[in-house]
Amino acid sequence: MRILIAEDELLERKAMIKFIEANFNDMKVVGEAPNGRRAIELAQTVKPDIIFMDIKMPGLNGLEAIEKIRQVNSAVKFILVSAYDSFAYAKQAMQFGIKEYILKPGKKEEIVRAILRVQKEILFKQKKDEETLKSNELVKEHLLTKLMKNPVDEGAKSIQRQFFPVCKNGYFLVVQMERDIPLENFYSILEKHLTTPFIMQHHDDQYTICVFTPGKVNKAEILHAARGVQLELGNDSFVGAGNPSATIDDLPKSYQEAFTACYELEKEGSRHYGFLNKKENSIHRDKSMSRLIEIIERGNDQDAVHLYKEDLRYFGTRDVDELYLRIKDMMMERGLAVPERSLSELTTEKDWEKFITACCLRMQDYYQSKQYIEKAKTFMQQHFQRSLTLEETALHVGLSPNYFSNLFKQEFGTTFIDYLTKIRLQRAKELLEENRFSLKEISSMVGYNDPNYFSRVFKKHFSESPKHFRQTILKK
Structure with a gap:
């Protein structure tokens, strides 16, 4: 804490300085004034936290000096010192918010208590000011983010x-x-x-x-x-x-x-x-559109809507038309229907947000379906040698048989049994070409317990029997 002593008696000033330095390690006397006018000057230059102000001084008295100092620095705290037990002085001092009043000669305990009370008041205000400042800074940062x-x-x-x-x-x-x-x-x-x-x-x-x-x-x-x-x-x-x-x-x-x-x-x-510049603006618009299509393609609805809202200002009427067509083309390439909203119906930002979200959700379903199908394909490749059913495969991927059947046919354009047969017959051809196993063994190895049934299925798909297929291969 920085302290200024305003006292017209030299010995009184020096005694007070010595007392403060001897009893308070965190206090420093930064100036001493023999009169009120000098106290006003020092208050502006040395910036004290506390001023010991003698009331009775030549020229401007202590109360007059306090009034002028407070006009410049309202935060400074005062401890009045006077040889006169005057209620009028104390009453006038209270108008300035001054609570500490010491009569000369002041007792050491009284001076210490006065200093500690003022110090506590200053520290409390500093803490409160810091909290207010920090709070205001956080509010301003929040404002910046919103803007x-x-x-x-x-x-x-x-x-x-x-x-x-x-x-x-x-x-x-x-x-x-x-x-x-x-x-x-x-x-x-x-x-x-x-x-x-x-x-x-x-x-x-x-x-x-x-x-x-x-x-x-x-x-x-x-x-x-x-x-x-x-x-x-x-x-x-x-x-x-x-x-x-x-x-x-x-x-x-x-x-x-x-x-x-x-x-x-x-x-x-x-x-x-x-x-x-305008050229950079155009480049940014093109990049933003491509990035938006990419995010929609990944099915990330939150990021897609956020990016659209951020970059909407760069999209003119023609850009919006292009965006719609590019989204439509991207989805149709994957066999997906565009949400039932025509371009003419997308008139507000909310309309576009709903449209983009719907597109992303369809892409999510698309990728989810892809995952189910890939899992089913792997399972079928690993287990086609035995009696494999649609129900067992649907259970493995975690879908109902009906939904899995429809999803499977939508993806491959054929039924589960036809696809399984294709896998089995392709493996049968490979085994026939190797010429290491009998037809009966090959029939069992590709999931057919009845060799005759295997031969009929093979001939139906390849227009020749397994035996004739092998003979043809060997002649080559």
């Missing part, structure tokens, strides 16, 4: 009005930098080049800054700020700038522009700051 996503909800607007009431406009900057820099240093650079309030978020090697402005700001001003920040950060930094937003609702668009501009600047390597 990065469409749509901006009423909660975000309420926070904006609370912390930035006069700022109706704004823009985003996104900074990418390879090397680490202390956050306080980065913040100082931003304060130097941004003349209006801002909030910042740091994640890995990327810094996202939302700048609030009381009125409209032009692109030249934004570019000037981005240039100043980038030059000071150095050549390993890239600063992407978003276009100015006329309303809070437009800020997510500015963020997306700044983010994409930063990404393209880093990839390009020739520029280190600036806006997203």
